[in-house]
Amino acid sequence: MAEATFLGDPSTLHMGPASITFDGNNLGYTLNDSVAINVNMTSTPILPDQASMPVKDIITNLEVTVTMTLGEVSSANLELLPGISGGKGTDPVGIDLLDVAKELIVTPLEAGNGIAWTFPKASPLMDGPVPFQRNTPQGLQLVFRAYAESAGGNYMTFSESSAT
16 A cells, blocks of 8 residues: 655644734634634544444534634733623623624734634634743633634635745
8 A cells, every 4th residue: 555645745744833813803822722713523423224324424513613812911802802891791691692703803813824713703702811921921711612604614615825
Protein backbone atom coordinates (compact mmCIF):
# COMPACT_ATOMS: atom_id res chain seq x y z
CA MET A 1 0.00 0.00 0.00
CA ALA A 2 1.37 3.41 -0.97
CA GLU A 3 2.19 5.87 1.79
CA ALA A 4 0.23 9.12 1.74
CA THR A 5 2.37 12.20 1.20
CA PHE A 6 1.67 15.58 2.74
CA LEU A 7 1.67 18.08 -0.11
CA GLY A 8 1.05 21.21 1.94
CA ASP A 9 3.44 23.75 3.38
CA PRO A 10 4.33 22.95 7.03
CA SER A 11 4.71 26.67 7.78
CA THR A 12 0.96 27.09 7.25
CA LEU A 13 0.06 24.73 10.10
CA HIS A 14 0.57 27.25 12.87
CA MET A 15 -2.00 29.89 13.73
CA GLY A 16 -1.69 32.96 15.84
CA PRO A 17 -4.14 35.67 16.80
CA ALA A 18 -7.24 36.50 14.77
CA SER A 19 -9.20 39.66 14.07
CA ILE A 20 -12.79 39.41 15.31
CA THR A 21 -15.70 41.29 13.72
CA PHE A 22 -19.18 41.06 15.23
CA ASP A 23 -22.23 42.86 13.85
CA GLY A 24 -19.95 44.95 11.60
CA ASN A 25 -17.79 46.14 14.53
CA ASN A 26 -14.17 45.07 14.89
CA LEU A 27 -13.74 43.81 18.46
CA GLY A 28 -9.95 43.65 18.23
CA TYR A 29 -7.62 40.70 18.26
CA THR A 30 -7.57 37.43 20.14
CA LEU A 31 -4.73 36.24 22.31
CA ASN A 32 -2.47 33.61 20.71
CA ASP A 33 -3.88 30.11 20.46
CA SER A 34 -7.24 31.07 21.94
CA VAL A 35 -9.63 30.59 18.98
CA ALA A 36 -11.40 27.25 18.54
CA ILE A 37 -14.24 26.52 16.12
CA ASN A 38 -16.24 23.60 17.49
CA VAL A 39 -18.68 21.75 15.23
CA ASN A 40 -20.35 18.84 17.01
CA MET A 41 -22.70 16.61 15.05
CA THR A 42 -24.62 13.70 16.52
CA SER A 43 -26.48 11.04 14.65
CA THR A 44 -29.18 8.48 15.32
CA PRO A 45 -28.86 4.99 13.88
CA ILE A 46 -31.75 3.66 11.80
CA LEU A 47 -32.37 -0.01 12.55
CA PRO A 48 -34.45 -2.34 10.41
CA ASP A 49 -37.19 -4.19 12.24
CA GLN A 50 -35.75 -6.75 14.68
CA ALA A 51 -32.13 -6.09 13.67
CA SER A 52 -29.16 -5.08 15.77
CA MET A 53 -26.99 -3.47 13.12
CA PRO A 54 -27.96 -0.05 11.73
CA VAL A 55 -28.59 0.31 8.02
CA LYS A 56 -27.69 4.00 8.14
CA ASP A 57 -27.33 6.97 10.46
CA ILE A 58 -29.08 10.32 10.22
CA ILE A 59 -27.66 13.52 11.68
CA THR A 60 -30.10 14.65 14.34
CA ASN A 61 -28.22 17.41 16.13
CA LEU A 62 -25.71 20.12 15.25
CA GLU A 63 -24.04 22.38 17.79
CA VAL A 64 -21.58 25.05 16.64
CA THR A 65 -19.57 27.27 18.97
CA VAL A 66 -16.59 29.56 18.53
CA THR A 67 -14.50 30.07 21.65
CA MET A 68 -11.88 32.79 22.00
CA THR A 69 -10.14 35.19 24.32
CA LEU A 70 -10.22 38.77 23.10
CA GLY A 71 -6.93 40.49 23.85
CA GLU A 72 -8.62 43.45 25.44
CA VAL A 73 -11.46 43.98 27.88
CA SER A 74 -13.35 47.14 26.93
CA SER A 75 -16.70 48.65 27.83
CA ALA A 76 -17.76 48.38 24.18
CA ASN A 77 -16.98 44.64 24.09
CA LEU A 78 -18.75 44.01 27.39
CA GLU A 79 -21.86 45.81 26.07
CA LEU A 80 -22.20 43.10 23.39
CA LEU A 81 -23.06 40.49 25.99
CA PRO A 82 -26.70 39.58 26.66
CA GLY A 83 -27.95 41.32 29.80
CA ILE A 84 -25.28 44.05 29.80
CA SER A 85 -26.28 47.60 28.94
CA GLY A 86 -25.24 51.06 30.07
CA GLY A 87 -22.36 49.73 32.14
CA LYS A 88 -24.61 47.42 34.16
CA GLY A 89 -25.08 43.69 34.13
CA THR A 90 -28.65 42.52 34.66
CA ASP A 91 -29.95 38.98 34.97
CA PRO A 92 -29.82 37.54 31.41
CA VAL A 93 -31.96 34.48 32.19
CA GLY A 94 -34.71 34.19 29.61
CA ILE A 95 -32.95 36.10 26.80
CA ASP A 96 -33.49 34.37 23.44
CA LEU A 97 -29.98 34.11 21.99
CA LEU A 98 -31.29 33.67 18.45
CA ASP A 99 -33.03 37.05 18.74
CA VAL A 100 -29.72 38.78 19.53
CA ALA A 101 -27.57 36.80 17.06
CA LYS A 102 -25.48 38.79 14.58
CA GLU A 103 -22.78 38.02 12.00
CA LEU A 104 -19.40 36.89 13.40
CA ILE A 105 -16.25 36.94 11.25
CA VAL A 106 -12.97 35.36 12.38
CA THR A 107 -9.93 36.28 10.26
CA PRO A 108 -6.46 34.93 11.11
CA LEU A 109 -3.77 37.61 11.21
CA GLU A 110 -0.89 35.39 10.14
CA ALA A 111 -0.38 34.09 6.64
CA GLY A 112 -0.21 30.57 8.10
CA ASN A 113 -3.91 30.07 7.56
CA GLY A 114 -5.72 32.33 5.11
CA ILE A 115 -9.23 31.07 5.75
CA ALA A 116 -11.75 33.65 6.98
CA TRP A 117 -14.68 32.09 8.82
CA THR A 118 -18.11 33.73 8.80
CA PHE A 119 -21.01 32.72 11.01
CA PRO A 120 -24.18 34.50 9.79
CA LYS A 121 -25.91 34.27 13.18
CA ALA A 122 -23.90 34.02 16.40
CA SER A 123 -24.55 35.15 19.97
CA PRO A 124 -21.76 35.96 22.44
CA LEU A 125 -21.66 34.57 25.95
CA MET A 126 -19.03 35.37 28.57
CA ASP A 127 -17.22 32.20 29.58
CA GLY A 128 -14.62 32.56 32.26
CA PRO A 129 -12.70 35.03 34.35
CA VAL A 130 -11.32 38.44 33.50
CA PRO A 131 -7.83 37.95 34.92
CA PHE A 132 -5.94 40.64 36.81
CA GLN A 133 -2.37 39.40 36.41
CA ARG A 134 0.79 41.44 36.30
CA ASN A 135 2.53 39.69 33.40
CA THR A 136 -0.41 38.34 31.42
CA PRO A 137 -2.58 40.37 29.03
CA GLN A 138 -6.09 40.87 30.33
CA GLY A 139 -8.48 39.01 28.09
CA LEU A 140 -12.22 38.58 27.71
CA GLN A 141 -13.17 34.91 27.31
CA LEU A 142 -16.14 34.49 24.98
CA VAL A 143 -18.14 31.66 23.50
CA PHE A 144 -20.21 32.49 20.44
CA ARG A 145 -23.08 30.07 19.84
CA ALA A 146 -23.78 29.88 16.10
CA TYR A 147 -27.11 29.18 14.42
CA ALA A 148 -28.19 28.44 10.84
CA GLU A 149 -29.28 31.60 9.05
CA SER A 150 -32.60 29.93 8.21
CA ALA A 151 -34.09 26.42 8.11
CA GLY A 152 -31.74 24.41 5.93
CA GLY A 153 -29.45 27.45 5.59
CA ASN A 154 -25.78 28.01 6.28
CA TYR A 155 -24.41 27.97 9.80
CA MET A 156 -20.96 29.01 8.56
CA THR A 157 -19.07 29.90 5.42
CA PHE A 158 -15.35 30.07 4.86
CA SER A 159 -13.15 31.42 2.12
CA GLU A 160 -9.51 32.03 1.39
CA SER A 161 -8.47 35.52 2.34
CA SER A 162 -5.20 37.33 2.68
CA ALA A 163 -3.92 37.82 6.23
CA THR A 164 -4.81 41.16 7.74
